[in-house]
Amino acid sequence: MSDISHIERIFALPADERDRRLRHDAALRDLLPEVYALRGIQQPPDYHPEGDAFTHTLLAVYHLPEGADRRLAWAALLHDIGKAQTTQRIDGRWRAFGHDRVGETLAERRLEQLGMPAQAREDVCWLIRHHMFALSWQIDDLRQLSRRQKRFIADPRFPLLVDLMSVDAMASGPNRAKLNESAFYRRARAIYGNPPVDC
Secondary structure: OOHHHHHHHHHOOOHHHHHHHHHHOHHHHHHOHHHHOOOOOOOOOOOOOOOOHHHHHHHHHHOOOOOOOHHHHHHHHHOOOOHHHHOEEEOOEEEOOOHHHHHHHHHHHHHHHHOOOHHHHHHHHHHHHHOOHHHHHOOOOHHHOOHHHHHHHOOOOHHHHHHHHHHHHHOOOOOHHHHHHHHHHHHHHHHHOOOOOOO
8 A cells, every 4th residue: 555545545534533543543653753843842822822733733634625636635634744844933923924835845845755646736726825814804894805906816726725724724723814814815706706807
């Protein structure tokens, strides 16, 4: 069995068993060192009452829906791996500026080493790169969306990105504001999923 298949079989397990395997399967530490490097990486407790970045990551994977798309599962597992390199204490607060971009680079390298096909790898890395998009957009009314943003929402991977937002929010307490954002962007996708060419 390939390393990719081994990990994807874990994704397919019931949530409790999936969590146990991710915590205790020694082979995974060698296959995914970037994930296990998140142990002890601090996060701001008001946004992440669950604890360190490793705990958050395991909770994101725990909250995957049954039968989740494998690209979503990989993105949930790898979405915050950049925090191990970017987390700093700034003005008394834990910050991880740029962890999405660093994480994308780390994920690309690791997934290529594991032998993931190029298109799937590109999709997973796109999800990681954009998993913080809502923070920069700061939109709460669909009328505020620009043409560029509507085109982004029309991307065929956008529903997976919203699913990633949801498991990320569930792994953060859960964070009700982030869950509301997920619902908002699901509505946006329903409206702008197939925009006109000149949109």
